[in-house]
Every structure is written in structure tokens, then in C-alpha cells.
Amino acid sequence: MSHSYTLNDIKPVHRPMVIDGADSEADSGETFTRNSPAHEVPVSSFPAGGAPDVDRAVKAARRALEGGWRGATGSQRAKLLHRVSELVRRDAEQLALAETLETGKPITQSRTEVASTAELWEYAATLARATQGDAHNGLGPDTFALVVHEPLGVIGMITPWNFPLLIVSQKLPFALAAGNTAVIKPSESTSATTVMLAGLVREAGFPDGVVNVVTGNRHVGSAIATHPGIDMISFTGSTGVGRTIAQTAGADLKKVELELGGKNxxxxxxxxxxxxxxxxxxxxxxxxxxxxxxxxxxxxxxxxxxxxxxxxxxxxxxxxxxxxxxxxxxxxxxxxxxxxxxxxxxxxxxxxxxxxxxxxxxxxxxxxxxxxxxxxxxxxxxxxxxxxxxxxxxxxxxxxxxxxxxxxxxxxxxxxxxxxxxxxxxxxxxxxxxxxxxxxxxxxxxNRWMDGYPELPFGGYGQSGIGRELGRQALAEFSELKTIQLQVGPRTTRWVPTPDASRA
The missing domain is CATH 3.40.309.10 (Aldehyde Dehydrogenase; Chain A, domain 2)
Known part of the structure; x- marks a missing residue:
């Protein structure tokens, strides 16, 4: 049911970060406030996180990854992802209102985006049970090989202010379906729905530390990009900032996925x-x-x-x-x-x-x-x-x-x-x-414009980015490929001839 709102309905809310499955304030004790850009009134406040908070979040994500999430079955992941989609639908109106108050977008648009968010989590749940590789048995009578997808690790996600809930959900459920954990920095202008989403992830039953959210300014993003415990950076934002993140990640040869600007x-x-x-x-x-x-x-x-x-x-x-x-x-x-x-x-x-x-x-x-x-x-x-x-x-x-x-x-x-x-x-x-x-x-x-579906990959050429989100291709973005070769029967080929013919 849709509601109508007035300024009298707007009450500022303090929303803590989520680290290791628990509400968390910043190590510094500092906070910041977001005013509605449309109404010029305070609507939310958050901890002003920093590098120590990012470090806590990364360590929590690593513990969760190695403590069992990496080895969770596709069925287990799928059930949790589907549960989040249900919770997003349950809390759709609260999410839409928070989105509108921080972004200034029409409430009807926010409601549509929340509905699309639920579909993203629902679709990602189907992918969790569809991870598969290849088997090669035409390499010769003594060779059998497998190509498998493995979780990449701890994913750092940095998201923008224009579609905060939708864009984090173009990344997070797909990364989770592939078996990764995440440390997320939402835009300081629009942090509410990302923090609320982390709360729904916790309510759905995900293990502590699988999803962590650190709020704050660009220094939080920098700390994520440079942290040695982050295995990949997934960023959506301007081409200029994306270029900087790619350069920073390149210094440590971190994988990057960038969804950047357009002039369409x-x-x-x-x-x-x-x-x-x-x-x-x-x-x-x-x-x-x-x-x-x-x-x-x-x-x-x-x-x-x-x-x-x-x-x-x-x-x-x-x-x-x-x-x-x-x-x-x-x-x-x-x-x-x-x-x-x-x-x-x-x-x-x-x-x-x-x-x-x-x-x-x-x-x-x-x-x-x-x-x-x-x-x-x-x-x-x-x-x-x-x-x-x-x-x-x-x-x-x-x-x-x-x-x-x-x-x-x-x-x-x-x-x-x-x-x-x-x-x-x-x-x-x-x-x-x-x-x-x-x-x-x-x-x-x-003969259409801006229609999108979870099943179809999204990303750009040139300075519009690197990699793709959505679709089954998203699993590959958040995975490592491993080739496994098996010897079938005795290995008879010798690089150096054996002197003892009886043991050849």
C-alpha cells in the first residue's frame, strides 16, 4: 500500500554501521548528518568511519569467508538470498521513503527501484545453485581436466548516490552467490538504504561478517581500495574517480570492476x-x-x-x-x-x-x-x-x-x-x-530505452567501465577460474630417461 507524506512525517534517524554482524559506531566516535536536498531538513545521521573501521570490517569479512561461507553450498546461499528479497519487499515502503529523503527523487520512482532491487536478489538466488565449470575428456587417454569457479575473496564495494539501493544490489547478491564476502562503502550523501539492507541481510540469517557496511567520506573509499585484505574492488561512479581507483588497485594487482559514466x-x-x-x-x-x-x-x-x-x-x-x-x-x-x-x-x-x-x-x-x-x-x-x-x-x-x-x-x-x-x-x-x-x-x-532485467549483463565500452554486472556473467566477475589437470593411469613420459630400465 502506498502512502502520502508531509514534512511533519520526517524524523531524523541515526543509523549505525554494520561490522561483523553487529551495529557499530566509528572508531573516532564522530558522526555526520544528511539533510534532504529537497526539503533542507536533517533526515539521517551516520558514524563517520575511517581506516580503523575499514580494517575491522575487512578482518571480519576474511574470518567469515574462511570460517565457512566460502564452502557453503549453493542451496544454502540461495535460500539466504531469496530471504533477503522477501524482506526487501516487506520493508519496501520504509526503504523507498529513506531513498527519497536522501536523494530527492520522487517517491514513486523510489518505490519502483525497491521493487527492482527485490528482483535482483531473487535472480541472484537462482545463480547460487547454477555455478558450474567445464570438464575436458578429449585431451588424450591419459588426461582428464576440470575448470572450476571459486570465490574470489573479500570484495570492496564503493557505490554512488544516484541509485544507492539498486546499484549495491547489482553487485552484492551476485558476489554472495559466488561465495564471496563484502565490505561496502555507500555514498555519504545516501547511506541509509545500504545500511538498512545490511540489517535485512543480518535478519535473513547470513553469517556474521559476510556483509559489512562502513559509512563515511572518500577516506573510507581510499582505505578500502588500498587495504591489502581486499581482493577486488567493485565501483560505480564517475569516470574520473574510477580511473583513480583502477590506478590504486593496479599497484597491488587487485581485480577491478568499474561501472562509470555515459553520454548515451x-x-x-x-x-x-x-x-x-x-x-x-x-x-x-x-x-x-x-x-x-x-x-x-x-x-x-x-x-x-x-x-x-x-x-x-x-x-x-x-x-x-x-x-x-x-x-x-x-x-x-x-x-x-x-x-x-x-x-x-x-x-x-x-x-x-x-x-x-x-x-x-x-x-x-x-x-x-x-x-x-x-x-x-x-x-x-x-x-x-x-x-x-x-x-x-x-x-x-x-x-x-x-x-x-x-x-x-x-x-x-x-x-x-x-x-x-x-x-x-x-x-x-x-x-x-x-x-x-x-x-x-x-x-x-x-525502439525502447532504459529497460533493464537482472538476467541481462550491464556495463560499458571505453571510459564507461571495465567488466559487467548482472546476468549469469556477473558470477564470472566475482570468481576465480581454476584449471585442474588429472593424470589418468601411470605417467610414462619421462623428461630425463631413467638409467635403470627395470624402473622406467
Missing amino acids: PQIVTPHADFAAAVDAGVFGGYFNVGQCCNSGSRLIVHRSIADEFAEAVTARAKTMRVGDPLDADTLVGSLVNDAQLAVVERYVEEGREAGARLIAGGERLQDAVGPRFFTPTVFADVTPDMSIAREEIFGPVLSILPYDTLEEAVKIANSTSFGLSAGIWSTDIEEALVAARDLRAGTVWV
């Missing part, structure tokens, strides 16, 4: 379902206020329909319901903080100065409940060299770029350093297949 194109052809493409263009640009690595912020539209398309998108943008995220009718909420607001305003100014035509938005929303609401923005006549067409803005800004041929459209789409997602809108099957083949992106949508 949607190609709209003359053969597109016009109304569907317009709706997806608006959705792709303004979902989560554009604070989404999958934001479809580049609309590459055939010149013959570019003006009409721009007018239709602008008309929709001007009627978007922007406002209080606690209102169930709101579609677009608040930007997450002042720094992100400043980034959006800078890019809008750069677009103007570069000669792009601002046809909607471009300013803060007047008379909003808080200062971080930005009007849905549309630029037309954008060229591929402009910063608003090349760089990730992470805000509600759409750029419309005209093209003349499909080859040109694909070239424009592939012209950035990113390659996370891309899309093509066309009822011409050959046109759609050519684009799907030639677009350099980890996910290509044809």
Missing part, C-alpha cells in the same frame, strides 16, 4: 514511431533529474524531422511535473546537492556560449520547495564538438543533434569516449540492425 545517444530516424521516440527522449533525459549513467541525453535526430521533434520534446518538457518528491504526482525531483546544481548551470552556460539554441528550461525552478530544482532543459542545433554533446552533465539537459545519413548518426553516436548505452528508433528492421551492430556500447536498445 538515441538515434531517431524518419522511420521511428514518432510519439514513442519523443516520450523516450523525455524519459531518458529527465528520469532521476538526469542523474543517471544511462541518461539518454543526446538525441541524434534526422534533419528532416529534427525541428518537429525538438518542438514535441520541448512541449513535453514544459509540462513535466517538477516538485516535492514526497508528492506522488511528481515526475522530476531535486538535484542531489549544490555541487551538482553548479555543474548543471555551468554546462547550460557553456551550451549557450557555444551557439546551441536553448528552447526550454535552463534555470532553477522558481517557487520550488527547495533551491535545487532545475527546469527540464532542451538545446537544439547542437553540434558534436560542444561540451553539452560530449561530456556527462548528470542533470536534466537534453541536446538535439541533427544528422543526414545513418552512417553519420552512428559516427556521431560513437564520437565520445564513453560507450555505456545507445539506442535506435526505427521501424525499418535493416536500419535498426545496422545501427545495433555498429554502435559502440555495452547495451543497445531498439
